[in-house]
Amino acid sequence: MNKKTMISMAVIRRLPKYHRYLGELLNNDITRISSKELSERIGFTASQIRQDLNCFGDFGQQGYGYNVRELYDEISKILGLTRTYTTVIIGAGNIGQAVANYSKFEKLGFELKGIFDKNPKLIGIKIRDIEVKDVDDLSEFLEKNKIDIGIICVPRTQAQGIADIFVKKGIKAIWNFAPTDLNVPEDVIVENVHLSESLLTLSYRLNEAKLFGEE
């Protein structure tokens, strides 16, 4: 039974993992799977899997389990992967180029429409057949091209300025790789990738034993 209530972030963040594991099952020609089997592979409890999926519909069948293809398609739909998205990357440095070259995103339906930078040395070079443009031309570009997702790969100090341009030009989703928190209106979605935070979490855990043990 569908629930119209808000889905929690905890559930949302598990969805891509379901999508990935189901894709692998498909590749291995496995046609059906139970929550118990999936549980053993993916590492969530079977109960959690059933509850998560039930937020969106009754995809399984008692006594049988889930049809892999069907469930994969449903989750693709839930994740919004049945359409394409246009994107721009601001910042053609290391991370910007890495993201631009990540071919997987294209396969998932994310089309890179433009790359911008302010460094004259980078403006004009080509990344995947896309010429890096001057960031001064970003506003005009966004007026002429409907862009769904803005990707910020500039240094911390310039990130908010880019975000402001995005917001002004009506972009509703920002993927932010700059190590800062962006200030945007409520209706704009920001997804952060904070590499330093990830690394510091790792170093914390590497030291945790010492932290409490040696006193």
Added chain:
Amino acid sequence: MNKKTMISMAVIRRLPKYHRYLGELLNNDITRISSKELSERIGFTASQIRQDLNCFGDFGQQGYGYNVRELYDEISKILGLTRTYTTVIIGAGNIGQAVANYSKFEKLGFELKGIFDKNPKLIGIKIRDIEVKDVDDLSEFLEKNKIDIGIICVPRTQAQGIADIFVKKGIKAIWNFAPTDLNVPEDVIVENVHLSESLLTLSYRLNEAKLFGEE
């Protein structure tokens, strides 16, 4: 009062953010801060901030608040930033190079000791004065050099193989950029950076309204 109990991941993942915000306060020559003020900047509740910090010690003073410098140093210590870490990157492609060139990590004490790849076109090139070595020489390198953190930037299919080498050679912390879950013993820490999952979360949220609204 110190609590010897396990710190939850929810708390751990907030620590780097405290570190970042306190660093900014220091840069702005702010010497003291209350949980209330910090709350307004960082976006957590004041209550949560006090509880989080109290997992590790009594760093504040009633009526005064927290000394910024002192608290920053304490959190640095908690995060394990008072020592340096040696690292290797496996995979000199886009992401590997991006991580290698991220100068911030060096400032935080993460020293890149080696970069490895299996692509003959990449072996021999220099990234930040470090010559990319053949991944076949990785095991030997790890025997001769004490490495704290192994960074995996290879394609999905090769990631587990690299992780196995890491484990075999005694590495206890893995930073994994490959879009797969690694199988490692309990005493080895894995921190994942799954860019696709982050992007799919964004696309989900961008579509959430439509998902429930149009039926």
Added chain:
DNA sequence: ATAAATATGTTAATATATAAACATTTATGT
């Protein structure tokens, strides 16, 4: 010097997330 304001660490209450239990349905095997 005293009163009011500030702000902590800690305890209690609430909210959220996860796991277990269960009634019901379907599939499977004899």
Added chain:
DNA sequence: ACATAAATGTTTATATATTAACATATTTAT
């Protein structure tokens, strides 16, 4: 065809995380 096993969706219980409340201590202002 029938009994047993499998596995769902859902409800209930437990655990975890967050927020609010409060007693106590320090600072600041008069």
